[in-house]
Amino acid sequence: MKGLILSITAGQGHNQTAKVLSDCFNAEGIECSYMDSLKYINPLLSESVSKIYLMSTKNIPKIYGKIYRRFENRPVDDMHGLPKLTNNILARALLKKLHSENPDFIICTHVFAALLVTALKGYISDDIMTVGIVTDFTIHPYWEDTHLDYYVTPSEGLNIQALKKGIPENKILSFGIPIDPKFSKRLPREEACEILGIDDKRTVLVMSGSMGFGNVIDEIKALDRVDGDFQIVTICGNNKKLKKHIDNTEFSKKVYNYGFVNNVDVFMDAVDCIITKPGGLTTSEALAKGVPMIMSNPIPGQEDRNVEFLLNAGAAIKVSPTYPIDDAIYQLFSGKRLKLIEEAIRSLGKPNATKYLVEFIADKA
Secondary structure, X not given: OEEEEXXXXXOOHHHHHHHXXXXXXXXXXXXXXXXXXXXXXXXXXXXXXXXXXXXXXXXXXXXXXXXXXXXXXXXXXXXXXXXXXXXXXXXXXXXXXXXXXXXXXXXXXXXXXXXXXXXXXXXXXXXXXXXXXXXXXXXXXXXXXXXXXEEEOOOHHHHHHHHHOOOOHHHEEOOOOOOOHHHHOOOOHHHHHHHHOOOOOOEEEEEOOOOOOOOHHHHHHHHHOOOOOOEEEEEOOOOHHHHHXXXXXXXXXXXXEEOOOOOHHXXXXXXXXXXXXXXXXXXXXXXXXXXXXXXXXXXXXXXXXXXXXXXXXXXXXXXXXXXXXXXXXXXXXXXXXXXXHHHHHHHHOOOOHHHHHHHHHHHHO
């Protein structure tokens, strides 16, 4: 058996999901590779799409959000003219790759990759299983224009959205967003703290995200002013400027400041809550670990939908100008709020999403 996973670079979540799945298939003895579809077709086009996405979500997020909502409200099957022609032309460029790979299954971790595969129906064997991965807690625009064998969704709660978009119920697999299997296990808190070299006490984790959204330093200063005995752990990723700023700032509370790390799973085992952007992958990892989230700085569009889903499920808190981080932390750590959120998280977490999908495809393809 052989598989091919197609992604698109628009943020890092789609590629990360593709890599995790590819690694898991190979670990099970199933040959599988992944690639950025646009990069294969035209590297310059791929780079342009990635830059436009980053620029629009970071510099003009309100405009990005309005465009996203407009696409959400478009009629089903309202793809025609130039966009459809462009998809068909780009898709043809993938044929050589698909014929050379001759996969038994194709997985798409981005809706545009799924549109390309849909455009190739009739040019590739009907025996090839095709699967789409929805990587946020919403059915993104244009999934309704794809025609695949199966669709993996983050939660059963999204089935109603999928059905309204014309996706048959027998094609919906509510396995959850595939995440690294290391997030399916939990270390004892004491052990996790020992590995990280931090005190074993109430801890708040602040994650800045890979694209530098929000004013993290102000969030940490607000946390520092909150009454209560807790420590703060920050992960700045590749944002060296932010890390240096935090390192050079004095706080009354203990602040452990990290740059890029490859063991976020261990950090999640050591903390009581996470303050983070509500990206689909990070959100799924936190739910799998059972860690409460305080969501900040969502990208208008798909991350707004993540916020709506989690808030309505009672599984997270969202900060705003009128409900700042210090209010959120105070309410989370006082009364019954923390226990209620943890209970909601247990009903939503999908720690074995990757395992279930790999097993399903191994059995069906």
